[in-house]
Amino acid sequence: MNYPVWFVPTLGGGLLIALVAIVHVFVSHFAVGGGLYLVLTERKALREENRALMAFVRTHTRFFMLLTMVFGGLTGVAIWFVISLINPAATSLLIHTFVFGWATEWVFFLVEIVALFVYFYTFGRMDDRTHQVIGWIYFGAAWISLFLITGIIDFMLTPGQWISNHDFWSGFFNPTFWPSVFFRSFLSFMLAGCYGFLTATFLAEETLRQRMIRYSGIWALASLLLSLPAGWWYLATLPTPAARLVHGASPTIARASTVGAFSLALLAGLLITLILLRPQARTRVLMVMVMIAAMGYLGAFEWTREAARRPFVINGVMYSNGLLASEAPRIDQDGFLKNARWVQNREVTDANRLEAGRELFLHQCFACHTIGGFNNDIIARTRNMSFNALRNYLATIHGKRYFMPPFVGTDAELQALAAYIAGGLNHKPLIEAKGAGGDQGKELFNDNCTACHGLDQIKPDLKGWPRAKIRAALDKLSALNPDMPDYTGTAADKDAIADYLAQQTGGAP
Ligand code: HEC
Ligand code: HEC
Incomplete structure (x- = not known):
């Protein structure tokens, strides 16, 4: 910083x-x-x-x-x-x-x-x-x-x-x-x-x-x-x-x-x-x-x-990105860009969102992720993730994956970073659409699960699972795999995801 x-x-x-x-x-x-x-x-x-x-x-x-x-x-x-x-x-x-x-x-x-x-x-x-x-x-x-x-x-x-x-x-x-x-x-x-x-x-x-x-x-x-x-x-x-x-x-x-x-x-x-x-x-x-x-x-x-x-x-x-752990709480309050000495955008606005996001990426993620390079390419790692998925992911990145530092900064800065990765690097739309009815489970799945695996990857594992079993599993995802964090959504959200997964994998209702 x-x-x-x-x-x-x-x-x-x-x-x-x-x-x-x-x-x-x-x-x-x-x-x-x-x-x-x-x-x-x-x-x-x-x-x-x-x-x-x-x-x-x-x-x-x-x-x-x-x-x-x-x-x-x-x-x-x-x-x-x-x-x-x-x-x-x-x-x-x-x-x-x-x-x-x-x-x-x-x-x-x-x-x-x-x-x-x-x-x-x-x-x-x-x-x-x-x-x-x-x-x-x-x-x-x-x-x-x-x-x-x-x-x-x-x-x-x-x-x-x-x-x-x-x-x-x-x-x-x-x-x-x-x-x-x-x-x-x-x-x-x-x-x-x-x-x-x-x-x-x-x-x-x-x-x-x-x-x-x-x-x-x-x-x-x-x-x-x-x-x-x-x-x-x-x-x-x-x-x-x-x-x-x-x-x-x-x-x-x-x-x-x-x-x-x-x-x-x-x-x-x-x-x-x-x-x-x-x-x-x-x-x-x-x-x-x-x-x-x-x-x-x-x-x-x-x-x-x-x-x-x-x-x-x-x-x-x-x-790893040079931030002192003891400073993180203060910067979460004050904002990262305001405290950083070598950035051009000090405040996130609609006009500079992607540029500010890029600076946040360089200062917080580039220590371990390249942009289209050999080692741990961020573009490849986020190909499946929507803007919403990235926002959810960033909010608890350290909790989900211990080996990554938490995102440090304000909510507006988090959004800017997500916008840069989803929109700037992966050319995805940044609309915050909340779909109606049947699409809700799909959206929740995309936002909360695709950071680590797409539907195709877990489909074979879920083969033959009735909906009730999927729904029960959603209460304790860490029991399926210790590297998977528990899902913290509401019961209604879990119902929606279970419906969606059961429908996609052909599980009995
Ligand atoms: C200390 C090093 C480090 C930092 C800093 C770091 N990452 Fe990571 N990141 C990793 C490693 C290691 C992986 C896993 C690579 C693999 O699977 O081989 C990873 C994976 C990911 C993935 C793929 C999903 C997953 O959970 O495996 C995303 C998305 C990601 N990082 C985003 C970010 C963002 C955004 C930042 C900045 C806020 C960041 N990372 C900062 C080390 C880091
Ligand atoms: C931080 C990463 C991460 C997130 C987020 C995540 N998972 Fe996973 N999940 C994993 C890993 C790692 C595996 C094991 C991968 C494998 O077996 O290939 C896994 C496997 C699974 C499996 C297969 C279980 C089995 O029997 O092997 C299911 C089902 C699953 N995940 C559902 C979900 C759902 C639903 C969500 C969203 C609410 C979710 N996951 C979010 C990491 C994650």
Whole structure:
């Protein structure tokens, strides 16, 4: 409300953040786990006095340095760039709440960068012990930066006691902090194994190649297995609304979980195959599949974590569209447009209704819905809904679908938003006709039910139901399906809907 909206219609802000973030975490977690992989593998080479292995560690360090410092650094900056444009209010809140957390984080980044440069450029030119110490300093600093950023990221999911006491430490050591630290640490070790495998497939010498493929495969598989109980612990600490979303109430999470489960199975399967069968041939194809599966696993996790805090960007505090939950009641009274700093229409009139509706959409819905774009397209989602249906839907949008914030603003503003979606986007008439007699049930159905399903979708379920059964069901729709809210109309309205449905589905009167 206090910031302008960056309008990227086809992609949508949320997807843009997700794309940059997933690529970034794929590298930044490697930056942590890879540090441990390097020092331990170097130690192995020293103990065995194995020159070929030491040469491998050195090549891998070079790849590691280029990838994490250049690509990881750039995508890290890109995240700041994107989040501050797409969600300036939340970014500002995070910066203000954790000033010293960020400052500490950046100190450790600096230590990381310096240590890695020293580690790489002194390879073979420093005594072994000191070189190992530098490697450990790198890994320690990298892990602490994971530790620090986890506190801030999980604060967004579960701010816990911070909501009442606004204490830095309560926010940092929030309820999901520890499970998340463990889960992410194991993920980072898993990625270290996957990337180790990647470099190993390029080794020319047959025995060393097979040995390193196997070694990296064991790293990855063991960490993957360890990540499972940590992930389970993570899920178990989620508070109720988030846990409900993760367990099925959110359609986007349901899709992400499928991707995650498939990736997990694929990854585990491939790694086991590699370790057990020790393929003789160069395994580039498998390598690509392992990397894609690892990315799927990590991506599904990050997506789920982001979606689990919906409709909030900071759970219980700030909605995804940047509105503070505590401000909502006041704005409902005063009006949203009057309070927003970056809108042109401050009052809804007959002349500017659609324009004002568009501004309301941008400020309240665009955070999660595109207009004719890839992700969660509002036009497709509202194709079946009439103007009246939208008005009803918006009035209790948060109650019907927990993962969406309530509409915030006056009744005139709600009407303007409904008019924009129905008329402006879907080109539907905006007349408020109240039909006579027989049409009433149809109208009530259209207004109250089509937001989630048209008649065609539920017709098969209602086949053979007598009218009395339909009428009884209307008293408790949530019993039919837990995702369906109870209908709150009058008994006469329910009668009308039951008549209409019975007539449409051929149920006995
Ligand atoms: C926090 C994210 C978020 C915000 C903000 C949001 N929505 Fe949604 N919306 C969703 C998700 C997620 C879905 C379900 C998508 C699916 O089924 O895959 C959805 C679905 C819908 C649907 C389809 C009907 C349904 O219940 O599934 C409509 C209509 C809709 N949203 C309207 C709006 C309007 C209007 C606004 C602004 C007032 C809004 N949404 C704000 C996330 C959001
Ligand atoms: C917020 C979304 C939502 C609204 C609003 C809604 N429903 Fe549903 N309804 C659902 C979901 C989800 C299902 C399960 C979908 C499926 O099985 O494909 C469902 C299924 C049904 C079924 C089939 C039940 C079965 O046995 O599977 C009937 C009948 C039904 N709804 C009637 C209604 C009526 C009548 C209204 C309006 C008064 C309504 N619904 C409003 C979400 C909704």
